[in-house]
Amino acid sequence: MNKKVAIIGGGIVGASAAYYLSSLPGGSQIDVTLFDEGAGQATKAAAGIISPWLSKRRNQQWYQLAKDGATTLMTLARRANLSTDIYQQTGTIITRTNEKDLHDLYVLAQKRHEEAPDMGEIERLTAEEVKACIPLLTNPQPGIYVSGGARIDGEALVSELLAQAQQVNLTVKHQQVTFDHQGHLLSPTGPQRFDNVIIAVGPWLNELVEPLGIKVAVRPQKGQLIELSVPDYESQENMPVLMPEGERDFIPFGHGKLIVGATHDDEAGFNLTVTPEATQDLLSSATQFANYLTQDNITRTKVGTRAYTPDFAPFFGRLKAYPQMLVASGLGASGLTTGPLIGRLLAGTLIYGGTPDWSNYEKPLTNYLS
Template sequence: MKKRIAIIGGGIVGASTAYYLSTLPGGDQLDVTLYDDGVGQATKAAAGIISPWLSKRRNKQWYQLATDGASLLMTLARKANLSTEIYHQTGTIVTRTNEKDLHELYTLAQERQAESPDMGEVALLSAEEVQARLPLLTRPQPGVWVAGGARLDGQALVEELLSQAQQVNLTVKQERVSFDHEGQLIASAGAKRFDQIVVAAGAWLPELLAPMGIKVAVRPQKGQLIVLNVPDYPTQENMPVLMPEGERDFIPFGHGKLVVGATHDDEGQFDLSVTPDATTDLLSSAQHFDDQLTADSIVGTKVGTRAYTADFAPFFGRLQSHPKLLVASGLGASGLTTGPLIGQLLAGTMIYGGTPDWSKYQKSLTNYVS
């Protein structure tokens, strides 16, 4: 008899978990159901940059999770046969205006490259060399080139992973679910029994677990980005991502599409309406590098809700108080980088059991869930 598994949340963690439950050995013995109401998902509004290596965050566990996540994505792109419209290793450029800061960043890149060969080539670029790689720019700045960096369309990735899993053992239901005080899943058709449940609901995790008396230290943050129409250069599909100092990220997607974002609005929380001031801020940031952009260039806006912890670190694992429940949240702005690896780890422990040691990636789960 097949084991029944539920996944709550169809974002990057939920979709990745579903994908690996369908591809890891033993997945043919599972019957998987994913629930998602499609509201507010951070993945659908993510800017889509995979380049963690030059981060100056001091959390070594997060850095290990992010760098291993970036490496996993390279493998996932091949195994899932992702198109370059979804995942494309275009490289990234991180800019600095101060010459001393620029050389310090380049030195850091060389040090990190020795530890992380997946970074690929690193190089110090002048403003003119940056513009040569990104002809969209009219006001280029010098920067550090990282060849292993990539851009990722979060929504397209989730759709592709779920589509592939549905061909094996996954059923997707677009509905909102809840738990009762005993931890039983309540769907639109009533109570449902599952052998294991992954709760990957991002900022909505506290609300879901509250009926069981479980507290989760997660806060919501609103994020907004804009999509602009720009000249379709012949090389645009292969243009690198620009990560400017103190400004919004600048992500060419090819075919005349440019994504700029995203904002970090702690006050907005679960508000999914477009904020005009945020739109103005995003456009102004983009104009620092391309003065040909205008409000008429904007062709779309995306809004989502991220989940953050107090120390900006993700968490994931099995709840000791409810052993059939596994949770994941707190990915913040690094969800597209860390989410697939978290999904793979959760899928593996559900199939193979045991008590894996994930301490190299995170602090104790009890720091966030009580």
């Protein structure tokens, strides 16, 4: 009889776990059911840049997770045959206006490359060279080019991973589920029995596990981005993504689409309403680099809710009081980079068992769960 696994949450962690439960050796002996009601999910509203190597965050565990997460995505793109509309290594340009800051960033890149060869080639670019790489810009700045950087469409990635898993062993149910005080999973059709449960509901984790007597140090953060219609250069599909100093990310996709974002709103909680002030903030940031953009160029606005912990670090692993359950949350703005690796680790431990040591990637779960 096949083992039965439930996944609660169809965002980047849940979809990645479902994919790996269907594709890792031994996954065919597992029946997977994913529950997701679909409201507010950060991944569906996300498009981003995969380029963690030049981050100056001091949390070395986060850096190891993000660095290995970027490598995981490179492998996943090949194995899942992801289209370039979903994931593409276009390279990343990180700009600085101060010459010393630019030099320091280049030195950091060279140092990080020693332990992260997936960064690829590293080049210093003048403003003119940056414009040659991204012709959409009217006000380019000098920067550092990292060829291993990539752009990713979170919504499209999740859809593709779930579609591939559904061809093997996954059933998706668009339902909201809860737990009772004994840890039983309750769906709209009644109690459900599973051998294991992966809980990957982002900032909704606290509410979901409250009946289990567990409190979680996690909070919601609203994020908003805009899509704009821009001139469709022949080279646009291969243009590098831009991480400008002090401004929002500038992400060219193919077919005349540009994404700018995202905002970080700590006061809005779970409010998914488009905020005009945030839209204007994003547009103003975009016009710093492409002065021809106006409100009329905006074709779509997306809003999602991220999960953050007090120290901005993600956590994942098995619940001590409920060892059949595994949780993951707190990925913040780096979810598209770290989520696939976390999903693979959770899927792997369900298939192969054991008690893996993930301390190189995260602090103890007791820092966040009580």
